[in-house]
Amino acid sequence: MIFQVGENYNGFKLLEEKEIKEMNSIGRIFEHEKSGAGLLYIQNDDDNKVFSITFRTPPTDSTGLPHILEHSVLCGSRKFPAKDPFVELAKGSLNTFLNAMTFSDKTMYPIASRNDKDFLNLMDVYLDAVFYPNIYEKPQILAQEGWHYELENLEEEIAYKGVVYNEMKGAFSSPEQVLFRKMQDSLFPDTTYKYDSGGDPEVIPDLTQEQFLSFHKKLYHPSNSYIYLYGNGDIMEHLRLMNEEYLDNFGKIQVDSEISLQEPYKEPKASTVEYSVSADESEDNKTFLSLNFVVGKATNPELHLAFDILTYLLLDTSAAPLKKALLEADLGKDVFGAYDHSILQPVLSVVVKNTNEEEKERFERIVFDTLQQLVKKGIDKKLIEAAINIHEFKLREADYGRYPKGLMYCMKSMESWLYNESPLLHLNYAATLEKIKTALTTNYFEKLIEKHLIKNQHRSLLIVKPKKGLAQEKEEEVKQKLSDYKEKLSKEDLQKLIENTEALKKYQEAPNDPEDLIKIPLISLEDIEAKAETIPLVEKTEENVPVLHHPMFTNEIAYINLLFDTTVVPQNLIPYISLLSFTLGKVSTEKYSYEDLSNEMNIYTGGIDFRADAYSLKDDDGTYFPKMIARSSALVKQIPKLFELLGEMIGKSKYDEVKRLKEIIREVKSRLEMNILQDGHIVAARRATSYFSPIGHYKEICTGIEFYQFIEELERNFDNKLQEIQSNLQKVASMIFNKNNLLVSVTIEEKDYEVYKQSFNSLMEYIKDETFEKHQYLFDYSIKNEGLLTSSKVQYVAKAYNFNKLGHNYTGHLQVLKTIVGLNYLWNKVRVTGGAYGAMAGFSRNGNLYFTSYRDPNLERTLKVYDEAYQYIQQFSADEREMTKYIIGTISKMDAPLTPFMKGQEATANYISKIEYEDLQNERDEVLKTKPEDIKSLSSLIKDVMNQNYLCVLGNEGKIKSNKEVFEHLVNVFK
Template identity: 80%
Template sequence: MIFEVGQSYNGFKLVEEKEIKEINSIGRVFQHDKSGARLLYIQNDDDNKVFSITFRTPPTDSTGLPHILEHAVLCGSRKFPAKDPFVELAKGSLNTFLNAMTFSDKTMYPIASRNNKDFINLMDVYLDAVFYPNIYKKPEILMQEGWHYEVETPEDEIIYKGVVYNEMKGAFSSPEQVLFRKMQESLFPDTTYQYDSGGDPEIIPELTQDKFEEFHKKLYHPSNSYIYLYGNGDILEHLKFINEQYLKDFDKIEVDSQISLQAPYQEPKTSVVEYSISANEKEENKTFLSMNFVVGKSTNPELHMAFDILTYLLLETPAAPLKKALLEADLGKDVFGSYDHSIYQPVVSVIVKNSNQEKKDKFKDVVRNTLQQLVDKGIDKKLIEAAINIHEFRLREADYGRYPKGLIYCMKSMESWLYDENPMIHLGYENTLQKIKTALTTNYFEELIEESLLNNQHQSLLIVKPKKGLAQEKEEEVKKKLRDYKAKLSKEELLKLVEGTSALKSYQEEANDPQDLERIPLLALEDIDKEAEKLPLIEKSEADIPVLLHSMFTNEIVYMNLLFDASVVPQQLIPYASLLSFVLGKVSTEKYNYEDLSNEINIYTGGVDFRVEAYSLKDDDGEYFPKLMVRSSALVKQIPKLFELLGELLGNTRYNEAKRLKEIIRETKSRLEMNIMQDGHIVAARRVTSYFSPIGYYKELCTGIDFYEFIAGLEEDLDNRLEEIQDNLAKVAKILFNKSNMMVSLTIEEKDYDKFKTSFDSLLKELGDEKLDKQSYKFKLTAKNEGLLTSSKVQYVAKAYNFNELGYRYTGHLQVAKTIISLNYLWNKVRVSGGAYGAMAGFSRNGNLYFTSYRDPNLDKTLKVYDDAYSYLDAFSANDREMTKYIIGTISKMDAPLTPSMKGQEATARYISKISQEDSQRERDEVLNTKPEDINNLAKLIKDVMSQNYLCVLGNEGRLKASKDIFESLVDIFK
């Protein structure tokens, strides 16, 4: 169909139409005639359709109002009055993405689906949620999702409780999160960015129901909305639906939600904030130093992309000159950068971790002097070429993993659209890229550094320093505040709070009206493909080395994974295999120093990275296959160069660069610390699995707390252990990188296979060919049942065991049970009633089963919820509609769309684990045919697993010590 600018289509006037060649799309900007809503439609042939509605929501305080409202509007609405339509959709739709997100100045509600009927259903629920939420009828929604006073009897102490309250307590437990949240505050004291839209736990309890409703009334109007559609859907059908079902009922109004600009500073500011560490941690070398610069506006596409590239060039690549200078100045043990372009005035930050406050002046001097030297002497043109090339490769590849690329484009469009500029300026990037490429022959980046960094007074120095016991101190302040509050209450006021707590619990425990649930649209089982997807895999062999070819369209890109059997590594050296994956590509080789090596990789490839992985036999966690995986990508025409670089990396890396190894080990320790604090649920689940599972133990040695303790031990005595480290890395590399030990996974079009074949020998000549013996690992498996002590204000509670060991076997019914347990039982008991941010379950083919919680205020209560899960399954009942919902939700996760590289990786994983197409089809058939009695029959499995009592909790040291009888031991994670 041909559209005409100026014409109206189902209530929407077409304002602009533009071809966006870079993303193979047509972009159309519409304005809704009656309501004033803006709409961007990105039309192309992608069947993974995306819808989002975004509102400009600048906060006026740090109560977290935008964030809490984001949660709350999805708790029932006019057409869909069930208490949690969001969870009902997660249980029973074919969504490929379903979430909501709060940013510093906007709130976004995106969904995605490949099924058109499902897509319309999801759109319907989300539009009704944002325009007609139940928050006006149900004050319990704010209490549950935001905060409330919890007191069950007049004799009890009053506590604060709420999902977002506990989520943000968890966020503020991470020093990195404190750092990033305080950056904006240090730079924008006069604008909305001085406030935390997510919410500061100390301020969240100031939010009232009146302010809550007022914010929604003012800002959740179509006139303040930005609607986005993407993919191969029917434009007219979608416009008609949105108009007739929603927008026609609203009149255009003026909404005051403008984002004002911060006046530039006349001189830099300094801010100091504290974060909590445990009582047994040292305060030395625990400070963060951050220099932060406000650079232009996000509506300038050239500046936007230029700083993306410049930040990477200065701070992220191994050849980064500013990072190198800061490390050589011994200012800290880790250096990284950030470029936040999600706000109107983007911020570039230079961050040193594991430093000390007294180094702040030297830090500023090194940053300024290094930048000045780069301006005066010029930046290495190869480094510039490398940074631009890797950025361009990623733009053209458009591989965003499990985030739909349509959603990424939505986020990019908002970086200009929200501030009243054209939404497509960041999508059509070719002209901008060409301007920046002039940096290869001019002083483009040098002038940018001088103008936007060196001569820029709008900057801050942010110091985030540790304080022992600060979390406990804050907790005591909260307890005292609540005790004082209770003491001032009259008997009637206290009883009113008790009644409010009781009313909330009744609301939470009350079952949804079946008629309300039936209003939420649902597909039929007939809408689901009965066949399991067959991933492409052709077995080949080159020079007696197995090659798994995954032939598919890849847009002239080759994805190649080299998998080396790591079971040849002696048991005592297993952690060194993992350390090797952090070292490769970051030290020099015989031909290249590490800076030149980094440049070569970025100029000629889409990246090379390394990781240790382990695949278990499909039904046995005791038989597993450890691998060191070398993942790489490049344009097909660069295959010869890719092989040359891989050969250099694997055969000629120099492990004797003492200074560089120190830097890498310190950085590795730093990044592991970040992961422990940010992903505590994964850390705890992985740790508890290592108590009983051979593959779990192996993974813990390579990626878990055991690996962190190994790295921390090396870092503590680096000078004395350097020779040992160098020798062991060289020894492990010599053992691993061997032709007899290797498999190739290749994702490429079959017509290009010969290009791989003809260059393969150039790699092989760099590898050893000795006969290698597989090792027999003997791990001491025991129920350690540890409490992992940190300064976190919340807990991550995990319990697990292997059901094969108890005589059970895997079935597809378990995946449906996972959906039911995670999104019904754990959601209601741990999140809704318990106040945790989340809880989830995992069921593996190899028998490993776990429950884990995320940012959880509880401990004992959560463990009891896990132990009682069997009784929920035993009593479970569902009608045909409910059962269909759970099956569809399960299939949705199984059918998540995969990029070409992901398809190759998944096909390889199944091949190694010996999962046949018949196994996949059997699992799908079992899922599709699951009946309520199949779920009932799993109750004993869950009971027997939980009764083994294997548990691990990571969390607040005071809280864990108070429950010390639960644990075999309490362990200080950080020293």
């Protein structure tokens, strides 16, 4: 339909209409005249529609009020009074995205779906949740999601419990998280940004019910809202729903949520914070040093984009001069940069990890000396070209993986809209990018460095240093505080706490009223496509190498994956396959220095990366196919250059650059440490799987704790092991990169395949044509059931085994069981009543099964929940509507929209694992036909798996040691 500026459409007045060529879209800005709500509508032909409602929510303390409220409003509302409509939607909608997010100054509620009816249903539930939540009638919601005192009897100690409380205990266990959370505090002492919107565990228990309700009453009003719609949906129907059902009930008001600017510092400031390391862990070389600069305002589109590129240029590539200078000075073992442009006053940070506090003066000196040299001598124009080109490629590709691109555009729009500027400011980026490209012939970036970094007094030096046993110390302080509190309470007060604890548990364990569940909208199974999606795959051969061609529209981009069989590598060298993947592209080749190689890659391609992985035969974890994968993308016209660069990396890399190898190994160790603390649930589940599964053990060697231990030893004994490292990298590379080991996957349009074909022989010139013996790997499965000790304040609890080994077979019903167990049993037992941030299950075709928890305050209790899961399944019952819900939720995950790159990857994985289209269709048919009795029949499978008692817990050393009888081995993760 044709819109007219100034006209009113279902209560919304159109203020502005503008073409967004960069997104092939039309942007329309509306205001709801009665309520004052703002709305941005991005119209295009994308069927993955996105809706979001955002509120400006600047915190006034660190109780985590915005974060707790974000959780809480989704716990039932006026029209949808069930206790957890969010989970019900996750169980039973075709959503492609469903979540809520708390930022430093805003709270966002986004959903996405490709199904029109489902999309409208999701909008309805979310709008009712934010405007009419049950928090006013049910104080149990704050107690559950935020915090509460827990006391079950008079003899027990009082404890703090709550989902967000435990989530943030987990967040504050990571030194990187401590660093990033304290950066804003060091720069904005007089504004909202000094507070932690997520919540500081030490402050969260100060939050009262009155503050909680008052915050919602004040800020969750349409006049303080920013509504976003994206895609090819029925805009008039969406506007009607919002107007008639919600916004028309409100009048326009003035909401005081303005975010004030921090006055610039007259001189830089420094601050120090501590983080905990375990009692057996060294404090040496464990400090973080961070220089943080306030850079203008987010509403300056040119500065905003330019500093995104500049951060990459200075700190993110192998050629990055500031990163290189800091590493060459041997200041620390890892260097990285961060540019936070999601706040009113963006911040650029330069971070050195694994250093010591006494290096702070040298750190500052090297940073500023390097910046001054860049201004004086000028930045290498090729480096500038590389940084601009890779950013432009990514902007135009708009591939955000499993995140809908419409959601990423929403976040980008908020970086101006929230601060009273046009939401289109950063979406119309082409003209801004052209201005920045003048840097190729001028001193553009040098001027930015001089003004915003060298001469900038509004900066801070933040020191984050380790302290042994700090976590234990804090725990003791909390225990003492609660003990003192208990002492002050009368018997009646204590009895009241016990009653409150019981009442909360009753509330949590009580089933939803069936009538409340029926109110949550549900599509029917008829709305679901019965056929599994077919991803095109044409088997071809070029230069005697098998090629899998996936012809589809890619917008002139070629996605090319080279997959090399790595069973040619002997067992003792498997960890070197993974180390090689981190090394390629980051060391020099015969033709290019590693800096030049980085520049060439960024100028001519969309990226090249390597990784070690393995694919299992569809129904057997003992038969698997280890691969070294080179993933790459480029514009079709740049395929010849892409192959030249790939060839140089694969066939001509130099492994004799001592300093560079040391830097790479240190960086790999640093990033693995971050991953262990951030993704502990995956780490624990992978480790547990390695106790019994051949493919699980292989992946553990390449990516898990075992690989971390390997890297840690190389880094610690680098000088003694140097020749061994160089020799083994060369040996492994020469074995792997052979024509006889190669399979190629190409995702490209049919019309462009000839370009690939004509160029392919140039790549073959770099690859040997030799035959190596292939190995059978025999792993040691004697080590199992470990407690992996860290200074974390929470646990990640995993249990796993292979059901095929116990005589059970894979069926599509297992995927429905995953939905039921994950979003019902584990959600209620581990998250709701247990207080963990999350819990999940995994069921693979090859028989591997795991349960794992995330940021969990418990250990034995969670293991007991896993062990008793079969009883829940045994007694499972569901009416037709409830069963439909679980099926829809399962299909939603199976049908997650894929980018062309992801489609090519998935088709290739199925090909290698010998998963035929018939297998996918059978699985889909089984999912769609799942009955309650099919679920009940799986109880024996779960019981048998849990009875094998293969478990791994990563987390708090005190908690694990106090439960040491559970484990066969206790392992200190960090030294």
